Amino acid sequence: MDSLFISDLHLCEQRPATTRALLRFLATRTRGGDALYILGDLFDAWLGDEDDSPLARTVLDALGERSRAGVQVFLMPGNRDVLLGERFARRAGASLLPDPCCRQVGDRRVLLAHGDALCSADLGYQRYRRWIRRPATRRLLLALPLALRRRIAAALRRHSREHTPMKPAPLLDVVPATVEEALIEYGVDLLIHGHTHRPAQHAHRNGSRLVLGDWDGAEARYVCWSAGSEPLLHAFPIAP
Numbered sequence: 001m002d003s004l005f006i007s008d009l010h011l012c013e014q015r016p017a018t019t020r021a022l023l024r025f026l027a028t029r030t031r032g033g034d035a036l037y038i039l040g041d042l043f044d045a046w047l048g049d050e051d052d053s054p055l056a057r058t059v060l061d062a063l064g065e066r067s068r069a070g071v072q073v074f075l076m077p078g079n080r081d082v083l084l085g086e087r088f089a090r091r092a093g094a095s096l097l098p099d100p101c102c103r104q105v106g107d108r109r110v111l112l113a114h115g116d117a118l119c120s121a122d123l124g125y126q127r128y129r130r131w132i133r134r135p136a137t138r139r140l141l142l143a144l145p146l147a148l149r150r151r152i153a154a155a156l157r158r159h160s161r162e163h164t165p166m167k168p169a170p171l172l173d174v175v176p177a178t179v180e181e182a183l184i185e186y187g188v189d190l191l192i193h194g195h196t197h198r199p200a201q202h203a204h205r206n207g208s209r210l211v212l213g214d215w216d217g218a219e220a221r222y223v224c225w226s227a228g229s230e231p232l233l234h235a236f237p238i239a240p
Contacts, residue, residue, distance in 0.1 A: 003105050004029060005223040005231075007039040007114065007194025008214035010080065013055055015044075018215045021238045025220075026062050029236070032070030039194045039212060040078020040099065040114030045157065047149040048142050049087035060091050067093025076101075078114040078195065082132055083141065102186050106227055111188045115195030115211070118174035118182070122167065172196065176204060183207045192223060192231070199233055 011019055030036055042059070067073050073094035077084040089096040097103075100113035116129060131137055141149060173196055183191060189207030199213035199221035210231060213221030219238055225231035 001031075001033040001035075001227060003035045003037065003225040003231075005037045005039060005112075005192050005210075005212060005225070006215075006220070007078065007212040008041045008197060009038075009220075010041055010044040010214065010216065011055060011059065012044040013053070015216075017238055019055065019058060020240075021215060021220065021236070022059070023062050024240065025222075025236055026066050029224075030066055030069075030071045034070075035072040035074065035105075036066070037074045037076070037097075037103075037112060037192075038094075039076045039112055039192070040116075041080045041194065041214075042075070042078070042084070043081040045153040046077075046081035046084050046088075047146060047153055048083050049085045049091075050146065060088070063092035063094060074103075076112065076114055079116045079129065079132075083138065100182065100186070102188060105225055105231075108190065109188050110231075111182060111186045111191045113182075113191065113193040115174060115193035118178050118193065119172065119196070120175045120178040122171040125171075173198065174209075176202075179209055180204050180206055190231070201233065 006025070009018055009022060011022065063073055073092060074097050075084060075089050075092070075094045076097040076099050086096055097112065099117070100111055102109050102111055116125070120126060141152075179191060183189060183204065183206050191207065191209045192212070193209070194212040196211060197214040198211055200211050202209040202211070210223050210233065212223060215238060217238065219235045221233050221235055223231050224234050
C-alpha cells in the first residue's frame with residue numbers, strides 16, 4: 001500500500017481543470033488501504049465549514065467516497081485554508097492534522113508541515129501567520145457573516161498578488177537552518193512539506209526534505225511512498 005502526499009491545489013471555481021485533476025487523481029492513484037495526506041491549501045480560500053458551494057460539495061463527495069473505499073485521508077490546513085475545521089474533516093471522512101506533526105509511515109517517522117512556518121526570514125508574514133492562527137482570531141473570523149468573510153478573503157488575495165512578487169526570492173523559500181532545527185526538535189530525519197511551489201528533494205546536515213508541487217500549470221508534483229521503498233516525487237498531469 002502507498003502513502004500519497006499532495007498540497008497546494010488551490011481549488012477554486014475559476015480553475016475547474018484543477019478540480020477535475022483532483023477527481024482523476026483520487027480515482028486512479030488511490031485504492032483501499034492507501035493513506036492520502038493533503039498538506040495544506042487544498043482550497044484557494046476556505047471561509048468556514050458551513051460553505052455549501054458546488055465546489056465544496058464536489059470535493060467532500062470525492063474525499064468521502066475514497067474514505068468509504070478504505071483510503072485513510074488526512075487534512076492539514078494551510079495558509080489559504082486556515083479555517084478548515086473538524087466539521088469539514090468529518091464530512092470528508094478525514095482526520096485533521098496539526099501543523100507541523102509527526103507521523104509513522106511504515107517503519108519510519110516523518111515530519112509533515114504545510115511549509116509556511118519554515119519561511120522564517122519573512123518576518124512580516126510570520127507575524128501575520130501567528131495572528132491568523134490564534135484561536136481568538138479564528139473565533140472572531142468565523143463569527144462574521146459569510147459574505148463579509150468573502151470580502152476579507154478577496155482583499156487578502158489581492159494583497160498577496162500585489163506584494164508577493166515584490167519580495168526578494170530568499171523570503172519566499174524556507175530557511176535551511178529552520179528546517180534543521182525542526183528535524184532536531186522532532187527527532188526525525190525527513191520532512192515533507194508544500195507551500196513554496198518548488199518541488200524538489202533537498203539534503204540537510206541532519207536529514208532530507210521533500211517539497212511538494214502546486215497544481216497550477218501542466219502537471220502537479222506529489223510524493224508517493226510505497227511500502228519497502230523510499231519516498232519519491234512523481235508527476236501527475238493536470239489535463240487528461
